[in-house]
Amino acid sequence: xxxxxxxxxxxxxxxxxxxxxxxxxxxxxxxxxxxxxxxxxxxxxxxxxxxxxxxxxxxxxxxxxxxxxxxxxxxxxxxxxxxxxxxxxxxxxxxxxxxxxxxxxxxxxxxxxxxxxxxxxxxxxxxxxxxxxxxxxxxxxxxxxxxxxxxxxxxxxxxxxxxxxxxxxxxxxxxxxxxxxxxxxxxxxxxxxxxxxxxxxxxxxxxxxxxxxxxxxxxxxxxxxxxxxxxxxxxxxxxxxxxxxxxxxxxxxxxxxxxxx
Ligand code: PGA
Numbered sequence: 001x002x003x004x005x006x007x008x009x010x011x012x013x014x015x016x017x018x019x020x021x022x023x024x025x026x027x028x029x030x031x032x033x034x035x036x037x038x039x040x041x042x043x044x045x046x047x048x049x050x051x052x053x054x055x056x057x058x059x060x061x062x063x064x065x066x067x068x069x070x071x072x073x074x075x076x077x078x079x080x081x082x083x084x085x086x087x088x089x090x091x092x093x094x095x096x097x098x099x100x101x102x103x104x105x106x107x108x109x110x111x112x113x114x115x116x117x118x119x120x121x122x123x124x125x126x127x128x129x130x131x132x133x134x135x136x137x138x139x140x141x142x143x144x145x146x147x148x149x150x151x152x153x154x155x156x157x158x159x160x161x162x163x164x165x166x167x168x169x170x171x172x173x174x175x176x177x178x179x180x181x182x183x184x185x186x187x188x189x190x191x192x193x194x195x196x197x198x199x200x201x202x203x204x205x206x207x208x209x210x211x212x213x214x215x216x217x218x219x220x221x222x223x224x225x226x227x228x229x230x231x232x233x234x235x236x237x238x239x240x241x242x243x244x245x246x247x248x249x250x251x252x253x254x255x256x257x258x259x260x261x
Contacts, residue, residue: 010241027244110153175216191231227257
């Protein structure tokens with residue numbers, strides 16, 4: 001049994017509506033009722049958090065409720081932003097930080113991402129720090145430098161005492177929503193680099209406890225091979241998480257891989 005419990009997150013992005021999101025949540029909950037050995041979370045759009053929370057609660061599910069982003073201030077004149085306090089009030093347990101669409105579409109920089117991650121971890125929730133290189137960066141052979149910078153700056157001023165609430169998602173930008181996936185070996189190499197970076201920051205013992213998950217066009221047929229890699233502890237799933245059957249299959253693959261590691 002792996003010392004790191006596999007983690008699978010379903011990032012719904014700006015998809016679903018109240019009805020389809022509810023159906024999706026019910027499908028995920030029902031599909032995972034008898035599955036153990038995996039920590040599963042769904043990340044619906046903000047307006048549906050309360051609706052999805054009541055579905056998870058009513059069915060006594062262990063599926064966690066996540067948010068796709070957060071602002072680092074507690075309250076005040078920040079039009080359009082949502083604070084951690086508000087999210088906690090809605091039952092959020094986990095928050096994505098620094099997703100590549102926030103970095104590359106919305107222009108978020110490492111320093112802002114660090115403030116957000118500190119807010120989440122200091123607030124006692126699980127923070128999923130997303131890192132990953134663009135296609136140009138990979139073609140230039142810079143993937144390790146980029147991921148290393150994103151991990152280092154993302155984790156600035158975050159003490160080891162909070163690290164058990166950290167999950168790192170390696171999501172090569174060129175693989176997100178494109179249908180292209182990293183090979184399991186390429187992903188494993190990137191994860192191993194990230195773990196050694198974490199080890200330099202926090203020591204080997206803490207680094208060995210941090211879950212590093214893969215994201216980028218993850219589908220059920222690829223999941224088992226990915227999760228069999230020693231440093232791949234689960235996945236962050238976008239497109240395939242909008243289909244309950246596919247998401248459940250990926251969660252099951254993670255649970256099975258965790259049991260055989
Ligand atoms: P994808 O998205 O599975 O659709 O590539 C992954 C993500 O962005 O988290």
